[in-house]
Amino acid sequence: MAVSRSLRRNQTITYILAGILCIFFLYFFFGDSAKIPSLPAAPRQFLKSKEAASNALSPPSLPFKRPAKLGPDETPPPPPVVHYHMNNVTTTADPVGNRESVLILTPLARFYEEYWENLCKLTYPHDLISLGFIIPRGREGNLATQQLQERIQKTQAPTNKNRFASITILRQETEPTIVQSESERHAFGAQKERRAAMSKARNSLLFTTLGPTTSWVLWLDSDIIETPPTLIQDLASHDQPIVVPNCFQRYYNEEKKAMDIRPYDYNSWQDSETALEMAKKMGPDDILLEGYAEMATYRNLMAKLDDRNGNPQAEMQLDGVGGSALLVKAEVHRDGAMFPPFPFYNLIETEGFAKMAKRLGWHAVGLPNYYVYHYNE
Amino acid sequence: MLPTYASSAEREKMIRHSYGAGNTGGTPLSPTVAESSAGRLHIRSDKYDKFQPRSSRHAYQQRRGLFMRLGGALTVILLVLMFFFPVLRPAALSSAVGMGMAASNDAWQIETVRYYDLANVGGTSRGWEREERILLCAPLRDASPHLRMFFSHLKNLTYPHHLIDLAFLVGDSKDNTLSLLSDLLTDLQAQTDPKAPFGEISVIEKDFGQKVNQDVESRHGFAAQASRRKSMAQARNWLLSAALRPTHSWVYWRDVDVETAPFTILEDLMRHNKDVIVPNVWRPLPDWLGGEQPYDLNSWQESETALQLADTLDEDAVIVEGYAEYATWRPHLAYLRDPYGDPDMEMEIDGVGGVSILAKANVFRSGVHFPAFSFEKHAETEGFGKMAKRMKFSVVGLPHYTIWHLYEPSVDDLRHMEEMERERVQREAEEAERKLRQEQIDKDFDTESHSSQWEKDKESIKKMQDQEASKAKADKAKADEAAAKIKIETAPEGRAHIIDPENAIPVVGGKRV
Numbered sequence: 001m002a003v004s005r006s007l008r009r010n011q012t013i014t015y016i017l018a019g020i021l022c023i024f025f026l027y028f029f030f031g032d033s034a035k036i037p038s039l040p041a042a043p044r045q046f047l048k049s050k051e052a053a054s055n056a057l058s059p060p061s062l063p064f065k066r067p068a069k070l071g072p073d074e075t076p077p078p079p080p081v082v083h084y085h086m087n088n089v090t091t092t093a094d095p096v097g098n099r100e101s102v103l104i105l106t107p108l109a110r111f112y113e114e115y116w117e118n119l120c121k122l123t124y125p126h127d128l129i130s131l132g133f134i135i136p137r138g139r140e141g142n143l144a145t146q147q148l149q150e151r152i153q154k155t156q157a158p159t160n161k162n163r164f165a166s167i168t169i170l171r172q173e174t175e176p177t178i179v180q181s182e183s184e185r186h187a188f189g190a191q192k193e194r195r196a197a198m199s200k201a202r203n204s205l206l207f208t209t210l211g212p213t214t215s216w217v218l219w220l221d222s223d224i225i226e227t228p229p230t231l232i233q234d235l236a237s238h239d240q241p242i243v244v245p246n247c248f249q250r251y252y253n254e255e256k257k258a259m260d261i262r263p264y265d266y267n268s269w270q271d272s273e274t275a276l277e278m279a280k281k282m283g284p285d286d287i288l289l290e291g292y293a294e295m296a297t298y299r300n301l302m303a304k305l306d307d308r309n310g311n312p313q314a315e316m317q318l319d320g321v322g323g324s325a326l327l328v329k330a331e332v333h334r335d336g337a338m339f340p341p342f343p344f345y346n347l348i349e350t351e352g353f354a355k356m357a358k359r360l361g362w363h364a365v366g367l368p369n370y371y372v373y374h375y376n377e
Numbered sequence: 378m379l380p381t382y383a384s385s386a387e388r389e390k391m392i393r394h395s396y397g398a399g400n401t402g403g404t405p406l407s408p409t410v411a412e413s414s415a416g417r418l419h420i421r422s423d424k425y426d427k428f429q430p431r432s433s434r435h436a437y438q439q440r441r442g443l444f445m446r447l448g449g450a451l452t453v454i455l456l457v458l459m460f461f462f463p464v465l466r467p468a469a470l471s472s473a474v475g476m477g478m479a480a481s482n483d484a485w486q487i488e489t490v491r492y493y494d495l496a497n498v499g500g501t502s503r504g505w506e507r508e509e510r511i512l513l514c515a516p517l518r519d520a521s522p523h524l525r526m527f528f529s530h531l532k533n534l535t536y537p538h539h540l541i542d543l544a545f546l547v548g549d550s551k552d553n554t555l556s557l558l559s560d561l562l563t564d565l566q567a568q569t570d571p572k573a574p575f576g577e578i579s580v581i582e583k584d585f586g587q588k589v590n591q592d593v594e595s596r597h598g599f600a601a602q603a604s605r606r607k608s609m610a611q612a613r614n615w616l617l618s619a620a621l622r623p624t625h626s627w628v629y630w631r632d633v634d635v636e637t638a639p640f641t642i643l644e645d646l647m648r649h650n651k652d653v654i655v656p657n658v659w660r661p662l663p664d665w666l667g668g669e670q671p672y673d674l675n676s677w678q679e680s681e682t683a684l685q686l687a688d689t690l691d692e693d694a695v696i697v698e699g700y701a702e703y704a705t706w707r708p709h710l711a712y713l714r715d716p717y718g719d720p721d722m723e724m725e726i727d728g729v730g731g732v733s734i735l736a737k738a739n740v741f742r743s744g745v746h747f748p749a750f751s752f753e754k755h756a757e758t759e760g761f762g763k764m765a766k767r768m769k770f771s772v773v774g775l776p777h778y779t780i781w782h783l784y785e786p787s788v789d790d791l792r793h794m795e796e797m798e799r800e801r802v803q804r805e806a807e808e809a810e811r812k813l814r815q816e817q818i819d820k821d822f823d824t825e826s827h828s829s830q831w832e833k834d835k836e837s838i839k840k841m842q843d844q845e846a847s848k849a850k851a852d853k854a855k856a857d858e859a860a861a862k863i864k865i866e867t868a869p870e871g872r873a874h875i876i877d878p879e880n881a882i883p884v885v886g887g888k889r890v
Contacts, residue, residue, distance in 0.1 A: 011440070011443070012443060012447075015443070015444075015447045016447070019447060019450070019451045019454070022451070023451070023454055023455065023458065026455070027458065052487050055577065056488075057542065057576055057577035057622075057624075058577065059619070059622070060491050060622065060623065063487045063488060063489045064487070064488055065486055065487060065488075066486050066487065066488050075571050078539075078566045078567075078574030078575070079566070079574075079575075079576055079577050079578060080566065080578070081559065081562040081563055081566055081578045081580065082577075082578065082579055082580070083559070083579075083580045083581075083582060084579060084580070084581045084582065084619065085582050086581050086582060086583035086615070086619065087582060087583055087584055137496070152490055156489050156490055158484035158485045158487075159484075163489060164489065165489065166489045166490070166491070167489060167490045167491070168490075168491045168492075168493070168623065169490070169491070169492045169493070170493050170494075170495055170623055171492075171493070171494040171495060171496065172495055172496075173494075173495040173496040173498075173499060173739070199744065200742075200743045200744065203742060203743055203744035204495060204742040204743065206618075207617070207618055207621050207741060207742055207744070208493075208621055208622055208623040208625075208742060209623070210618050210619070211619065212579065212581055212619035212620075333618060334614060334615045334618045334619070335611055335614060335615075335749055336610070336611070336614040336746040336747065336748060336749050336750075338744035338746065339744060340744065341743060341744060341768060342767050342768055356750075359750040359751075360749060360750050
């Protein structure tokens with residue numbers, strides 16, 4: 001017994017010694033690692049498309065690393081000097097091959113599940129896609145925000161390998177004037193005001209989320225619920241500054257007793273002599289609108305020029321564009337082409353955008369036989 | 378160590394007892410069973426041998442307890458250490474954990490969703506109290522001579538630095554603007570004073586392939602203006618669209634070649650709470666050009682004449698202010714300056730100059746930009762003012778609040794300066810010549826100051842003659858006396874003669890007789 005006890009004591013001493021050694025080891029291991037000064041920042045830090053930024057103060061089109069937890073007396077390090085090589089931001093017909101990043105912008109009034117599902121189905125690499133939403137104030141906006149955030153939480157979970165690069169949600173600063181019903185919304189008189197507000201929302205979204213690494217901007221309305229999954233690649237393959245697919249709507253055709261499609265967005269058109277004449281007679285603050293009986297413009301509407309069995313690659317030049325789905329090279333926006341919230345050559349919002357782009361030397365093409373589908377209210 | 382053995386024996390006994398107990402209830406114990414049990418016993422004893430280290434197993438059990446205790450002690454010690462050394466606290470621990478699974482952990486460390494309410498970034502007159510962020514934009518091109526001055530201005534700004542985000546666009550530069558900028562910025566952020574570093578800093582490198590020279594003459598020549606303005610506008614738009622964030626309440630545009638500006642300029646302009654506001658921009662001049670001069674003529678109020686002129690022009694024409702080609706008769710902010718006027722006085726303007734513009738970020742978010750096309754016959758900053766007005770934003774200038782642009786002499790000025798320099802040199806040469814001549818005249822003809830001198834000279838000459846005569850007499854006597862000796866003597870004329878008495882050549886007055 002005595003022998004064993006002494007033996008045991010010996011072991012205890014060994015263990016204690018080992019433990020102390022261990023503690024020393026751990027102490028120096030961690031102590032040293034904490035004491036090593038972090039490497040001085042490289043003289044020029046370049047941020048390429050879709051790399052995570054090191055600071056929360058970074059373009060919203062990029063994800064960022066969560067800031068380290070700091071003690072009460074610690075101050076966060078000053079943000080780094082970040083260089084962006086904008087000469088290297090390309091926009092080519094092969095955006096996937098060249099790893100070009102796409103910013104999808106959506107003014108969100110109502111949240112549709114189908115819209116989100118369609119978005120998630122896009123085959124363009126999701127780590128190259130950033131999303132931007134602008135949501136009006138008010139109850140409807142709150143509801144949409146809540147629904148959107150619920151979906152985002154699922155989609156953007158860290159476990160999801162296919163999550164989007166980044167998502168920015170903006171709330172508009174002003175309350176929408178009146179919440180309109182579908183018929184009211186399209187009434188002629190209310191159009192100018194409504195579309196001016198819409199323009200401001202689009203511009204706010206665009207100019208705050210357009211990062212220095214973005215190559216393409218895809219405008220996609222929140223009520224576009226069905227597109228081909230290869231939408232971005234298909235539109236980009238035309239390598240045009242502005243590309244517009246034809247926006248249609250699925251509905252139940254009572255005559256045929258079957259589901260059918262009909263044109264929805266009439267804002268994509270080629271100008272006509274009549275329309276130009278009309279514009280000349282107008283004052284500088286009047287606007288020319290499409291799709292109203294009060295104003296027959298005889299423009300060539302893309303919505304009416306579709307051929308269901310035609311080549312989906314077919315192109316047509318456009319003078320006005322609709323905004324429900326619209327792929328724009330980022331440099332067009334960077335040069336200053338925005339959505340005029342005032343009558344610009346008697347045009348407003350997306351139609352005015354096409355005109356402004358034209359003044360800057362960029363042109364728009366439409367794809368009459370390439371469809372995206374609008375929600376049917 | 379008996380107890381262990383005893384206990385095992387007892388247990389064995391107990392087991393056997395249980396066997397017995399089990400059998401008593403059932404069939405009577407048959408001899409075979411007994412036998413088998415006996416056999417088993419035998420085997421068991423064998424087993425006992427095997428289990429002999431049972432004691433050691435027991436020790437192991439005890440040791441396990443010891444392990445537990447040790448482990449516990451270790452943890453306690455570690456915790457205590459953690460308590461005393463913050464270095465060891467979870468951060469280090471998590472880093473240790475992170476080391477193992479850094480790769481798989483990346484996704485957890487990255488935030489992808491941002492939420493902003495634009496109602497919070499409207500911009501107010503007291504932004505520094507409400508922590509409103511400012512985006513400071515500066516387009517640069519071949520600007521390295523001015524960068525250090527610009528950075529000293531930055532460091533002097535009184536607006537909280539961490540609320541100012543800096544954005545630079547460097548393009549088509551042929552000098553070392555980019556590397557110098559990068560070094561200066563790194564220095565700026567590395568300052569130890571926690572209040573010194575700025576917020577987000579972006580340097581955008583983009584070449585537009587501009588052909589226009591940036592030197593003063595071609596920059597301000599009328600013919601080059603329209604295309605220069607358009608490409609400048611493009612650069613400004615690229616910079617803004619890449620750097621504007623949903624967090625910004627204000628945007629401040631500032632040229633790098635401003636020489637003097639108040640440190641409080643951001644607060645001073647912000648206090649007016651206008652959508653777009655510009656100070657007056659003058660420049661100092663050399664005295665021979667009048668001491669000072671209005672510099673930025675792009676801030677003006679619209680005039681009827683200019684509107685009428687605009688109507689007659691082509692769609693793509695650009696009116697540029699400050700050139701004789703277009704007489705617009707517009708009231709310019711610059712010319713309305715009164716050095717003793719109230720610096721807070723405001724004036725509504727339509728076109729703005731780009732040297733120093735403070736605008737609410739909301740203006741840019743709404744879509745106002747620097748038109749790189751002819752917008753209502755104007756481009757760049759003047760077009761910006763026009764577009765802001767078109768969207769019903771307030772655009773004002775401060776005629777009596779002045780900042781000073783660097784003076785770069787224009788080619789005309791340089792020519793003028795050269796001429797003046799030549800004149801000066803000529804004048805100096807003339808003056809020197811005149812002085813010399815005067816001196817000559819004085820020397821030659823001025824008798825008054827020299828008359829007494831002449832008398833003195835006459836006297837001294839007379840004295841010298843007397844002395845010479847007496848000396849000659851003494852010399853003659855001496856020569857006779859020294860005829861027998863060889864002697865070297867210096868004649869009054871300075872010539873040396875050898876007197877040779879052996880040859881018996883008498884010397885008189887330096888000549889052999």
